[in-house]
Amino acid sequence: MIWQKLVEDRQKFFWVLQVAGWVGYALVNYIGSKVFEMRDIYVFVIVLNAYAGCLITIPLRYLYRRIWNSKPLVLIFVVFVASYFTGTIWAVIQKFNLWEIYRHGYRPDEWFYYFKQGLDSVYIVLCWSGLYFGIKYYQLLQSEKQKALRANTMAHEAQLKMLRYQLNPHFLFNTLNAISTLILVEENKNANQMVSRLSEFLRYTLNTDPIKKVPLSQELHALMLYLDIEKVRFEDRLSIEIDITDDAKEALVPSMILQPLIENSIKYAIAVLEEGGTITIKAQTFANELLLEVNDNGPGASIEDGKLLDTSGVGLANTKDRLHTLYDNNYSFVLSSNVPQGLRVNIRIPFEKSE
Secondary structure: OHHHHHOOOOOHHHHHHHHHHHHHHHHHHHHHHHOOOOOHHHHHHHHHHHHHHHHHHHEEEEEEEOOOOHHHHHHHHHHHHHHHHHHHHHHHHHHHHHHHOOOOOOOOOOOHHHHHHOOOHHHHHHHHHHHHHHHHHHHHHHHHHHHHHHHHHHHHHHHHHHHHHOOOHHHHHHHHHHHHHHHHOOOOOHHHHHHHHHHHHHHHHHHOOOOEEEEEEHHHHHHHHHHHHHHHHHHHHHEEEEEEEEHHHHHEEEEOOHHHHHHHHHHHHHOOOOOOOEEEEEEEEEEEEEEEEEEEEOOOEEOOEEEEEEOOOOOHHHHEEEEEEEEHOEEEEEEOOOOOEEEEEEEEOOOEEOO
């Protein structure tokens, strides 16, 4: 994290590398002076040369920033010319430091001696320029990666919110239709109970972040609010069986992941059976995975390869899309026939324990 913050702070990152690079240059020259048995006073020459190199390359940074968006040929030309002149000036400074300090004020007979063997300095400045552009491109690449990750995260969250909020209008339509029916047949007491419980259920859904996962125990609480609404509608025709282990109750699941499955069972199983039916909800953990199951004893459906042949429903497809968005390919969503009759939905997701 510290390195990432340093890379993102371009101003600080430049100065850290600038100082560290020239200190390293001085250190390498010092080791070389020991190999060639230079006198101790040569240390001052090394320090002055490194200091001069540090100062003289700073203007290159501002020059390169001004020509950053130029055409490649222009960029290359400016870099080579600027590096040549900067390296040549630095070479003259190094010669002056060497002759003034190490050779006690020596001066050459001809002025061009100051420029002899200046290509070594030019090569070092060219390397500095190459490192500058390389690090600059690396910072830009990291910045683009961060932008892409943020954009991908925002799109991911937007998709999750869209899929979650699709459930509310779908469920709301069915419930309001049921309330309307109760009012038409003058069952005002039941209609009033449904409105009251619908209000409580919607308050829960609106207060729950669609992005975050919730403990399965909390999801069951929301599910019971929904089932209380449906029990007003179906009375004794709706029977619920719950078989959930204690460790499974602590598992994190996507909010409102079971409600569309239950709604599907009520719509296609309970509602079409005159005597009503039973919906069973099971959950357990196995091998660091959470296994969820919802089944009913309705008339069943046409299934092929774990998928419904009739894909007109919204709830099941929506649930599968949410699982894919959250877990990529690390999940399973399988439909099968229940025994002796009905539909079974099995979900497998990674087991994440709530704190």
